[in-house]
Amino acid sequence: MPISGKRMMDLVKKLGFERLSTYESETKAAEMLCDEIRAMGLEPTVETFLAPHYEIKDVKLEITEPFYKEITCTGYGFSGNDAKDGVEAEFVYIEGFDPIDLYDVKGKIVFFTGGMGVSAYESLIKAGAVGFICTSGTFRDKLAESDLEERTLRDKHTEHGKLPGVTIRMKDALSLIPKHPTRAKITLFQEEGEADSRNVIAEIKGTKYPDEIVVYTAHYDTVPFSKGYFDNSTGTAMVMELLRQYKDNPPMRTVRFIFCGSEERGLLGSKAYVAKHEDELEKIRLCINLDMAGPILGREMANVTGEESLCHALTFYxxxxxxxxxxRQDLYSSDSIPFADKGIPGINFFRSGAHGSYQIHTRHDIIDILSAESLAKTTNFIKSFSDKVLNAAFFPIERKMPQNMVEKLDKYLLKKKDNK
Ligand SMILES: [Zn+2]
Structure with missing residues (x-):
């Protein structure tokens, strides 16, 4: 049975809804993947794990002096409930997070542009700020054609405490700052806790070397407001197609297919998988991660998180x-990272979209920029390269992580910061 671009596009279409970590929409997508696997005559395994769950119940931003104005905002997930009953304080605009920017923020609500970084959050807490306002989007955004991003903090942010915050549109920020607001009030109430997310797994046992395992990973969750066609229904559909192919023709080595939940919340599905399967990681020789393919206009790419020799092998091929x-020898911010952190080489195949031909993480992640032909092209290449690896006389890739990649991984996973 040949690889079918149409079959992959059908699944991409089916998954065309927002699929949020820990929400019912993500569970629904997981069930659809299970149905798809069962329809092939295989039985999926579903592994649930706990992921942070929040729900914003109330959020409001008011400028209270020298004029009154309410500004549309979204609450920052996991930024706590210190502003549950409203926090009103002096408003201060900072242009950066150097000590000179922060010398006078104590007791104030701090406005800055962009999103909240981990060290910026820590420095605001240490400087004694009582709330923050940040920006999203661009000056060009039309209200009717854009959504105001709802952001969340991660574990690393909140190690030093919590500071409530909101996001406003860049357009609103541009008209607000010249009016010199002096006081603001943030109201933010949210439920914070944990809820289930899930990985969906299927496996085809190797015919000759069942204990040598290659895993294929793809995340199926999305960020808010995105239907996630390109990011990452495409990778999900490709992994499903590869499963179908190998089900019909089992290779010499075991292939395991992991559809990961909660990637957009910080690779939580792949992290949970690696943590749960610690005792069998030694058998996993390679992770092939698929996150974004199928744009009509684009470029075939592979980021190899492993030895340079693997880049040479791919280049030869x-x-x-x-x-x-x-x-390229590099990381790819996706589900191969937790595996690489355990010394398992990763290849991230993707088709990068031509500049201006796509958008992700917004409502503009649409299906029209994708084609069945592009999907089939990339999948065929991955399959033919995989075949060589899976049916090699001797496993051709050493299970080893070179020092330059280890350093990048540590930095990415903020390990160095932890040790400080
Ligand atoms: Zn993605």
Missing amino acids: YKEIGYPMTV
Whole structure:
């Protein structure tokens, strides 16, 4: 049975709804993936794990002096409930997070542009700020054609405490700041806790070396307001298609297919998988992660999180078959990272969209920029490269992580910061 772009696009279409970590919508998507696997005659395994869950119940931003204005905002998830009954304080605009920017923020509500970084959050808490207002979007955004991003803090942010915050539109910020607001009031009430998210897993046992395992990962969750066609129904559909292919023709080595939940919340599904399967990680030789493919206009890419020799092997192969692509030794911010952190080499195949031809993480992640043909092209390449690895006489990739990648991983996972 040949690889079918149409079959993959059908699944991409089916998954065309917001699929939020820990929400019913993500569970619904997981069930659809299970149905798809069962329809092939295989039985999926569902592994649930706890992920942070929040629900904003009340959020409001008011400028109270020298004029009154309510500004549309979204609450920052997991930023606590210190402003549950409203926090009113002096308003201060800071242009950065250097000590000079922060010398006079104590007891104030701080406004800055962009999103909230981990060290910025820590420095605001240490400087004694009582709330924050940040921005999202661009000056060009039209109200009717854009959503105001709802952001969340992660574990690393809140190690030093919590500070309530909201996000406003860049457009509103541009008209607000010249009017010199001096006092503001943030009201933010949210439920914070944990709820289930899930990984959906299927496996085809190897015919000759069942204890040598290659895992294929793809996340199926989305961020708020995105239907996640490109990011990442495409990778999900490709992993499903590869499962179908290997079900019909089992390779010599075991292939395991992991559809990860909660990637958009910080790779939580793949982290949970690696933590739960600690005792069998030694058998996993390679992680092939698929996150975003299928744009009509784009470029075939592979980020190799592993030895440089693996880049050379891929380069030899694409040249051999005349398949233009770019191979780099680097991380890819997706589900291969927790595996790489355990020393398992990762290949992240993706098709990067041509500049201006796509958008992710917004309502503009639409299906029209994708094609069945593009999806099939990338999947065919991955399948033919995989076949070589899975049916090699001797496993051709050493299970080893070079020092330069270890350093990048540590930095990405903020390990260095922890040790400080
Ligand atoms: Zn993604």
